[in-house]
Amino acid sequence: MASLERRGKQLGIVVDDGRALVVQLGMSGQLLVMHEAPATHRHVTWSLSGRGAEVLVFRDPRRFGGIVPHGRVQAMLDRWERELGPDGLDTARAPVERLCRGARHVKAALLDQSLVAGIGNIYADEALHAAGIRPSRRCNRLTHDEAARVLEEARRIMRRSVSQGGTSLRDHVLPQGDPGAARRLIQAYGRTGLPCHGCGLPLKGGRIAGRATTWCTKCQR
DNA sequence: GGCAGCCTGGTT
DNA sequence: AACCAGGCTGCC
Known part of the structure; x- marks a missing residue:
């Protein structure tokens, strides 16, 4: 090899x-x-x-x-x-302008590997929560700053999670067979009905872009 | 765009 | 028994 x-x-x-x-x-x-x-x-x-x-x-x-x-x-x-779009961990090439285009939900765009590569369902929810943006917001209603922020949050969260060995929910394990430790960093994904760590209100759950989605109706606009 | 479908296994 | 799941493709 x-x-x-x-x-x-x-x-x-x-x-x-x-x-x-x-x-x-x-x-x-x-x-x-x-x-x-x-x-x-x-x-x-x-x-x-x-x-x-x-x-x-x-x-x-x-x-x-x-x-x-x-x-x-x-x-x-x-x-x-x-x-594939630029890697999501790559700061310099964050496709901010492209994320602002089109009428689709911003969550669908984040999951689109041809726009930015590497963001999956968990990190899409986490990035949107950290950036304070509703997953159902249309891309063309994002400001340039908001688009930059959500991509930056995705990068930060994924980087941190990878350094902890990744977000093991069920099957993901490291090469030696041990689960990653980043599950404890999760703020939104899969926490429907549980209190938002930002405001305490119960997080809302739904389906956006065909995927299970969790967000805070107060902290995310 | 959304959505079914691919597969297995765990949970309700 | 039915439903759900971290992804992706291809079809309407």
Whole structure:
């Protein structure tokens, strides 16, 4: 194995001969490095040279994930450039202007990987809550400052969460099999009916952009 | 845009 | 037994 590439939720494993594998974890996928491969939902097992008897395993109970081979790294990178927006962790390239365009709900735009890559349902709710913006707000009703703020909050929250090992609710685990610790940072996602940490009022739940959504009707406008 | 569908497993 | 879930694609 030569190197790893990543853009948003796409992970590229580049091997020495220049070919690449794109791993998409989907909703339940796991990449594990272990001495003994897990017994269930094991889809691919690679043996790792120079790491004793350890193996790299792609495990995916729900099978929403997948692996796409590319003959050359550049083909993978070209495709990412075509289909994905700038990575959500990238400050310099935050697509503020683009987020202000169109009549769709801002939450739908945040989940659109071709606009900004890497934001999923949890971080969309968290970023909108932190930025004080209702998920149902139309993009073309956002001020430039609001669009910048929500992208900045998404970046900050994801960065912090990743540094804690990620937001493990059910299936996400780190390569050694341990859950990430960022679940305790959650302010909004999945807290429908529980008090808002900003104002104390119960958070509202609903469906926006086809996804379970939680927000505060007072703190988020 | 929304929404069904892909799959399995956990919860109500 | 029915419903729900962290993602994404493709169809209306």
